[in-house]
Amino acid sequence: MNPLYVKGAHFFEDIQPPHRSDLNLAVVTHLLDNPQVYLDSLHSFANLAMLLPKPKSICPKILEQLEKRFQVVIKNRSQMASAEVAAAILNNAVPRGDLVLVDIGGYFAACLSAIAPLLKANLIGVVEVTENGHQRYAVLPELAVPVVSLARSPLKGPEDYLTGQSIVYSAEALMRECHHIMNGGNAVVFGYGKIGRSIAKALHAKNINTKVVEIDPIRAIEARSRGFDLIHKDEALQTSDVIFCATGNQSLNNHDFNRVKNGAFIFSVTSSDDELDLSRADCNFTVNRVTEYVSRYERLGQYFHLANSGNAINFIHNAEVGPYIYLVQGEVVAAVNYLYENSLDQQIMELPTSIRRDLAERWLRHFS
Incomplete structure (x- = not known):
């Protein structure tokens, strides 16, 4: 394996939260042609119940590999706008336990207010990575669950x-x-x-x-x-x-x-x-x-x-940005754990500075 990905795997091992046997994740993601150390990290401390690859950034080889390990559903954002459709997909993957949605681009924004009562699992929050998605959640009249946004995090810079x-x-x-x-x-x-x-x-x-x-x-x-x-x-x-x-x-x-x-x-x-x-x-x-x-x-x-x-x-x-992508992905891991460990208000929020600082220090130890 490329030394960059080896270091990435070690970084994720370093920041990995305790195992959460009752925590399930539905993850919107790009599937690029590289080792999926980020998804491995998510699955190591929670049940990665479902992947929703972004349809326009899928490497067929990686898709084939991941379909052997996870439930993979390919839908675009407009298809996920229906609460009934989204709930049916999620209920098939997550029939019980707690659920966090890891989002890229506001996939769940349109249906968020209506989806929670339709789910079998207990939806505890959303992690949104992008500015586009942040804006989609921000314009909702009210939020059904907390949304931790990484869009404006200094670690994403x-x-x-x-x-x-x-x-x-x-x-x-x-x-x-x-x-x-x-x-x-x-x-x-x-x-x-x-x-x-x-x-x-x-x-x-x-x-x-x-x-x-x-x-x-x-x-x-x-x-x-x-x-x-x-x-x-x-x-x-x-x-x-x-x-x-x-x-x-x-x-x-x-x-x-x-x-x-x-x-x-x-x-x-x-x-x-x-x-x-x-x-x-x-x-x-x-x-x-x-x-x-x-x-x-x-x-x-x-x-x-x-x-x-x-x-x-x-x-x-392949959208190559070197090891800096692990800062963003590491913050996703931390945000999922933050939602799990804390009872949060139903609003858009960022991670505390102390958590970001710890992530940055650990990243520097692995990549500087």
Whole structure:
């Protein structure tokens, strides 16, 4: 096994909580082509009753391996929005005991208020990893159970930063396969959040003319203070050769595609369901595959390129962020245990600083 994964396994052994025989987990996860030391860790202290792989980030080889060990259910977020459907799936996997939902992207947000009375198990809480998911839980009028969010944790910062770097790496690789390069063109980043900020910084470091579209005035000021010109969406679409969509909240709608500059490349940092409204574009444009992961959309003399069907491009190259992913996954382990050990209010919360500090110190001992 790669030494990185060996160290990861040792890190998870170091932070592993006591075994909880009555605790069950339903885990939304990406299934990338690497050893599943994180899932092994979760299963070592609780019953990993069900996996819900994100449909657009599944390595078939890893899926085949995990189906031999766990109950695996492949559903998208819209399918899990029905409380009856979600409850039936969960009841089949978890007929008794306590249950924690480990979420990526708010899979259970739409049904959370209605699902608890339908479950056979005792739902004690949710752990949410992403900002997109955090926002989906935050807009609910009330929460049926506590939600521990890691989206804004300082331990997630390194992963977010490296995700932005990996997005730019993947974008360059995909463009080169189409015999294009970024240098000499204009780039725009939609959204100056943690990942958008990292993308903009990586582009600037490569001497690529980069501007930012940001509707939040506080983030817009930060982008400006970092030397990035702010630009309105219309101008960005008409003048940018490379477009990075990093808002998590539909950067481009159906009408926007009509204004994209000829030949532009569009890249997303998350799933097309969240970032792009492609329902009419797929019908209004002729779509031809240029390479395995890049398609050309064309009509009436206008054309642009869309990568990975509008889904996150870094997963094409395994979304590699090194050992920093273990910080986030380690915080998931700690958050599950925190929900189990404490009677918490039904609200969104973060882990105490003392727990994060302990995780960081242990990570440093293994990886520094």
